[in-house]
Amino acid sequence: MVTISRGFFGHHDSRAVDLPPGQHLTNGFPVLTAGPTQLISTEVWSFTITPEIGDPRRWSWEEMMALPSEEINVDIHCVTRWTKLGTHWRGVALDTFFEDIATDNEYAMVHSYGGYTTNLPLEDLVGGKAWIVYEYEGEPLQVEHGGPARLLVPHLYFWKSAKWVKGITMQRFDEPGFWEGFGYHNYGNPWREERYAGD
């Protein structure tokens, strides 16, 4: 049984806009994490793609900054039911990183500094659908939001957009990541409300 608290509205915005089912608008940018904030300087940061055969391909911060970047203007949807409209990011499309990678594997596991993992099909990382981002609203990405760089996969629930991203390992078989193996949906499409395992 739920009691309605008169006069309580919360931080969400109840404007009538087209949101994924079960989502509420927020004007803030909630920060939540499953572990300690990772303090990774750009000197030591690197991003590695490990294919099933052949050597891993690694980019230093400077090498990533030399890649063509783009501005990304998207809405983001968190599985804990908030949606934030019109967020602006700058980063490098994963297509650019994958140009150098030969892989026949269909699945990817994303790894973060600190040990977090999340799994996606490769096809959701390429085709202009995912980026490594390092600026938010024109400023360097704050460490609380995953800086110096995080994954951005806005068409899926935001737990897929791993903070403090460190690398991607290609896999022949799909395996669940940190939340996917713990009651949450393997794919996480907000428009089909794929929150939980079995949805």
Next chain:
Amino acid sequence: MTDTNTTDSSVEEIRSVGNHWRKATLIDLHSQSWHSRTLVLRVPGWTGHLPGQHVDIRLTAADGYSAQRSYSLAEPATPDRVAVTVDLLPHGEVSPYLVEGMEIGDELDVRGPIGGWFVWEPGDPSIGDGPVLLIAGGSGVVPLVTMLRARKRAGDATPTMLVYSLRGPRDLMYGPELEEMSADLSAPGSAEVRLVYTRKIPDGHPRPASHLAVEDIRPPSAWPDPLAARVYVCGSSGFVDHATRLLHEVGYPDDRLRTERFGATGVDR
């Protein structure tokens, strides 16, 4: 078969304690400092709690949106009654409603009581004759004052001292009550109270403004045992770390210390 069922249901009842939401109605309000107030709620079926325990509070908007926080219980147990003291977090989502918005007769959900580790019940055999040292940072004073109130209500004579770190005079919670409690140390239920102002002191306060230091937590000379039998520390994570370092310096082993950290998670940045 019947026996098994009976056992199952009683286990289920035990498990449901603390994990079951109850409707609460605001029946009284009083301001504690310029940015905090105490809310007294009527909660039918609330059977009581121990000083130091907390409750989860859930607010739900008319459109179904809900937000949940924990707050320390601010009074010793009284049936059907729950009190919390809430400090305003200016950009918070829940505390502005509780401190500035909620009116008598408004409702919310509570669940609890929760926690049996950060508690002190007068007469606790593991504390014996004490003494007990309470160290508060900011609104971390709330569960510690609840312990002092319970001790006073029970007529418990365990030697007790509260060290309360706060920014300035306008942040002082429970000011008159703490003053009365520490005015005559020979009176029953009294406790030594040390106010540690970190930024600004009131006129005439003997200690200059500075962060909590070793001298502030040194036991009073009147204590029979130089170290307290038990130390409770409640405050922000940074405060608890700082106080724990000082306590180690004074010579307290970890097994004497019970700490509770509060803070905001999921805050907007």
Next chain:
Amino acid sequence: MTSDLSTPAVPDGGTESGGVLDGNAAAGDFAGILAADPTTVTVRCGSCGATQAFGQLQAYLGGPGTVLRCRECEAMVARVARTPQGTWLDISGSSSWLFPRTPDPV
């Protein structure tokens, strides 16, 4: 370690904001699972072997689930999530949980 999430379940107050709290704040989540009060349990970390009261563990709340980490080495010792299927509990990061004996009823 990731994802920006909402609906925190922790105290809303204090001068510092920071994700990490302690096991006391996570006790509400575990109270429905254990038959005993969780905060008095002594947990041994499966990674470094340090023992600590549940109430002392680092707690990360408000996300898809609640994550508890060792105060010494920050390894995850336990997590819990509630979904429509039920309550998910993972204690694989811990090597033991000691529930203190409660006094026999008189």
